[in-house]
Amino acid sequence: MSGQDRLESIRPAVAGLAGTSTVQDNSGDEQSAHVKLDDVGHSFDGDDWLFRHITMTLYPRRVYALVGPSGSGKSTLLSIVAGWQQPAQGKVIRVSCGRVCWVLQNPHGVARRKVIDHVALPYISRGERRNEAEEHALSLLRVFGLDHLAAKQFRDLSGGEAQRLMLARAVASHAGLLLVDEPTAQLDLATAASVNRTLHGLSISGAIVVVATHDPRTRDACTDIIDLRDYQ
Numbered sequence: 367m368s369g370q371d372r373l374e375s376i377r378p379a380v381a382g383l384a385g386t387s388t389v390q391d392n393s394g395d396e397q398s399a400h401v402k403l404d405d406v407g408h409s410f411d412g413d414d415w416l417f418r419h420i421t422m423t424l425y426p427r428r429v430y431a432l433v434g435p436s437g438s439g440k441s442t443l444l445s446i447v448a449g450w451q452q453p454a455q456g457k458v459i460r461v462s463c464g465r466v467c468w469v470l471q472n473p474h475g476v477a478r479r480k481v482i483d484h485v486a487l488p489y490i491s492r493g494e495r496r497n498e499a500e501e502h503a504l505s506l507l508r509v510f511g512l513d514h515l516a517a518k519q520f521r522d523l524s525g526g527e528a529q530r531l532m533l534a535r536a537v538a539s540h541a542g543l544l545l546v547d548e549p550t551a552q553l554d555l556a557t558a559a560s561v562n563r564t565l566h567g568l569s570i571s572g573a574i575v576v577v578a579t580h581d582p583r584t585r586d587a588c589t590d591i592i593d594l595r596d597y598q
């Protein structure tokens with residue numbers, strides 16, 4: 367089962383293990399928003415520890431690369447940060463994080479919907495008029511190198527363009543916590559590079575951003591690194 371399939375399968379199942387995960391919502395105050403991990407560790411069904419003793423605080427406007435070998439628990443830790451999965455040990459406290467937005471490996475857009483509409487709709491759904499929403503959407507598309515494709519349909523995008531659109535849409539979603547799983551996993555080197563070049567754009571969302579990745583270039587494009595090898 368791929369990491370992404372596992373994420374899909376554990377989405378509804380917040381298993382009741384020994385650790386805890388709590389939310390304190392102080393009305394989405396970005397200044398004080400953070401995720402605090404306190405001595406977090408996880409193992410499935412009493413097996414060996416995937417990781418242990420993770421103590422750190424994640425802040426907005428940082429882009430954290432979550433790295434480690436295949437099977438080290440990157441997807442699992444993303445789920446724990448999101449609150450989908452309880453850690454077997456330790457505590458996760460999310461303060462003023464607002465909504466969680468996931469960007470998964472395979473870009474999911476609406477085939478015949480225009481690129482700009484994918485990014486404008488979150489603004490419209492928050493009450494903006496279409497003109498205003500399209501202006502906001504266009505400036506975000508610019509950050510992700512997609513403004514020249516605004517009028518194209520999703521189905522006409524290349525893999526890298528589609529993935530960048532998912533990143534732009536995640537920023538537009540106004541989530542407080544953006545969790546990105548292997549954004550370059552399905553892409554060739556040149557296309558992956560085009561995604562990596564735009565990753566810094568995620569920090570303008572004001573969200574806390576965590577990117578699970580195998581790709582050293584993705585890691586280098588982030589502002590901070592969490593290496594699970596340091597927690598075994």
Ligand SMILES: Nc1ncnc2c1ncn2[C@@H]1O[C@H](COP(=O)(O)OP(=O)(O)OP(=O)(O)O)[C@@H](O)[C@H]1O
Pocket residue numbers: 368369370372376410416434435436437438439440441442443
């Ligand atoms: N719900 C589950 N029940 C039991 N074992 C699980 C479950 N989810 C994941 N695992 C196991 O935990 C380990 C870590 O999986 P995880 O997907 O978190 O690793 P990963 O670092 O994201 O891997 P990859 O880089 O290959 O996607 C794997 O051995 C996996 O088989």
